[in-house]
Amino acid sequence: MIDINLFRQNPDVIRTALKNRQMDPAVVDRVLALDADRRDLLGRVETLKAERNNVSREIGKSKDAAERQTKIEAMRKVGDEISALDEQVRQVDETLEAELAVIPNIPQEIVPIGKDEHENPVVRVMEGKYKNLDFPAQPHWDLGVKLGILNFEQGVKLSGTRFYVLSGAGARLQRALIAWMLDLHARQGYREQYLPFMVKQEVLFGAGQLPKFRDNLYHDVEEDYWNVPTAEVPLTGLHMGDILEEAALPLRYMAYTPCFRREKMSAGRDVRGIKRGHQFDKVEMYTYCRPEDSMNELNKMLADAEAVCQGLDLTYRVVALCTGDLGFGASITYDLEVWAPGCDEWLEVSSVSNVTDFQSRRANIKYRPADGGKARLLHTLNGSGLALPRTMIAVLENYQQPDGSVVVPPVLRPWMGGIDVIRPE
């Protein structure tokens, strides 16, 4: 959510931000009009409430029955006016909140201006040991099926399209990746969390998923349970409504969770393989920090995500998202893309963002400055470290050998129970 004070004081900043995001800036004028309405109504209703409070107090003290009756009659009328105005305030508030709730964060000045993902500049390319294979690379959907570690038919049998089963060494390889990533991030200073995979509606609002991305979420129709689309959601909710001590910051968390997405927006895209499913696993990093520290934390988090690619010796590149491709809550985002020689494409395995105070305002998360001053909104950041299916694709396709076997990356071997090479089962 954007600070209403920014609309009042500098609406052009928001108009420009919306234009750069390829969105209509007309919403700014609607917000300003609603805000003016709201303040006008509040002024009137609060004056009436003050009057009623005073007179009601007099009624309590008065001994004169006739005078009491006169005042009670008068206040009954005032009460009706208050009810009517309160209802108007409620409606204006509701409309205003609805408008504000779907306005995205302001991109930072250093974010490149661009229309869509085709205009995202590549910041750097980091070549790992595995880049070019000197034989024709198989895509993972062939390689994995032949190895007997990946089964699409069973996924469809159980749950339908966009589901699959990992079997034997495949399942174990994913578990090894998860365990290794968690241990790596623990060494980098993040505290591991085990979280609910279903959360309440208000948590999704706080994280910026609702109301805008309702169509992408799975939820229980009988209870207020929503499956998390990313660990970012419960990691935001952890401190919803809290006032943290400045000394506790930065607070760095990480968590492994499954993620559930309906993928209504991408129907028909990436239907082959395990790149995009309704359920996938992810290790996520999340930081709460002081506003003045958030850009440093962004750089740290990006480096910490890159360390995963480096540990696996994968070739990857860092891409800066342009204004037209920036996510809803992000003020700046870097994507990590690893090279997958089998499907012959760069795969987005991580997205690292500084969300500034966009989520903390929605979720009411503050910190108390060490000097004891007023509580201030803090900044939050999130970054994948990494998304599992695409990391699995990259490992399988990069570590494949001409005979169709797959070498297990050395860093993962402690969890593989002696399997150094995955061969057909």
Add this chain to the structure above:
RNA sequence: GGAGGGAUGGCCGAGCGGCCUAAGGCGCCUGUCUUGAAAACAGGUGUAGGGCAACCUACCGUGGGUUCGAAUCCCACUCCCUCCGCCA
């Protein structure tokens, strides 16, 4: 799922429909005193919104209702505790 008890400021804990503008205590901050500290004493200590300000409004688990007026009365819900049943 059934029966009962509870939810009040940072914490503990009072609170007959109207001096609740929430008692009292603890904690914290400031001041006096002191070489310094402790103690004692005095004052101050929530969040949000509106107003240039004085000030005003809202908030006693949540949401409704009754009333001129609700922490207080009524209804629904949520969460916590105790017991019973069921259960990985």
